[in-house]
Amino acid sequence: MISPKRLIIEYEDGSRKVTEFTQLDNQTWLELSRSGLCPPPPKKTLDHYVLMRWKDGWQEVVGISKMTAELWRYYTLERTEEVGRMAFDVAEDYPLLFLVKRLPRQIESLFLVGRKGSKGYTLEEKRAVKEGDKIEHILYDKKDSSPCERAEGWVAEIKEQLKAEMKKKGLTSEQLLSLDDHQKLQAYFDFAKALGIRGMEKQEDVYGFIQLMAENLLASKE
């Protein structure tokens, strides 16, 4: 394959954005090569490398792609970080694990929403286990009603809110789902904003969730 020169992105309205291939970061170049669009980026030696040596003999290296480099500062921050670990049994060999970074102990409920139904979990701290510097706060489902019952009310509430927002735009769920992709994404963005729903890791999860709710509305002919 011959060397690529430019990456051109053409938009629906005919406008274009162009960048030189040499301006792309290595990772983007690598991803494009994985799609077969270009050869992998050439291996090159950077201008500088930092070799770090630890007291125990461990060594690591990190490259600096700049002509001039002087150590400005080195300092460490020591603080207790709290991260939530949310694991799901997905009927495979291994569970699915998410890290929750935003105020993890302040989550009060979880709703698992799917095509075949929904489950709701109300969380409360049951015990804390201290191991050295680490404290594990274990939150359990309160189990004051069945997970499905709890989810029903919440899903109905979300559907009502979505219906109200769709009405403001003069859309039925059928019309919403038949919009072109660009219009649909704009509508999903507006609905998610109005409903106060944000993506933890990816914005496409927000759009997928709104679409699922809209499909749900359509299926129940609401």
Place this chain on the structure above:
Amino acid sequence: MNIELKWVGFDFGQCMMDPTGLRNHLVIGDVCKAIGEPERIEERIQKYRVLKEKLGSYSTIKEGHRDLIMSYVFDGREEAKEIFAAKEQEHLLVGDGLEEALQYLKGQGIRLSVVAELKKTLGPMGTDIVTRFIQSKGLVKYFGEVVTPQGKIDLRNGSIDLKYKGKTKEEGTLYDELARDLRSQGIETSEGAMIGDKLATDITPAKKRGFKTIQYTGYINSGSSEDVDFVISDFRELVDIIKGEKR
């Protein structure tokens, strides 16, 4: 022995306002999520950290270079500006025991003011970080005014008294003006106390003007000084000071 006080001034940053909750993954993270770009949280936090290395501290960025947060960290995304300001407020905490102490002091008939080193020109109430904080945390009812080098804001009607303009805590000129102001209302400096964390701006210059001084170490302990009359790490300890149960 009780101490007789008629007026107490509270420093703002790292004293009545505790920035512990102001973490990058919360503020930058919430803004990225709100503008529909959760994928860019790590990249933007990294940019914010780079900005801090360039300018020295997060407070330097916020006090004089907020435009760079928008242009460099958020690539000029205009909608990020308001959300960033709102999220900052949301994640700021009130110092430990502050409201309890304010209730007590107010109940004793003691006049309360915020004495803050605000650098930005004042606009209407709620447009600067101090009055925005006081309003959003429901503390307006305790304070009569906010005294700053930009002017004194009357919290009852939002009017600004410009005779404080250009006077600073560090030079002590702000305390000179404050002493005159209080005296005109029948309060001597010996009947007033200044609470703050920084020796150079909250303690030493206030002590020189005859105010009692209370060093707050709940967030930062900036060392000791003979100008400090009392040290507290929780605002509830103020109650003990007034009752004469703490020395």
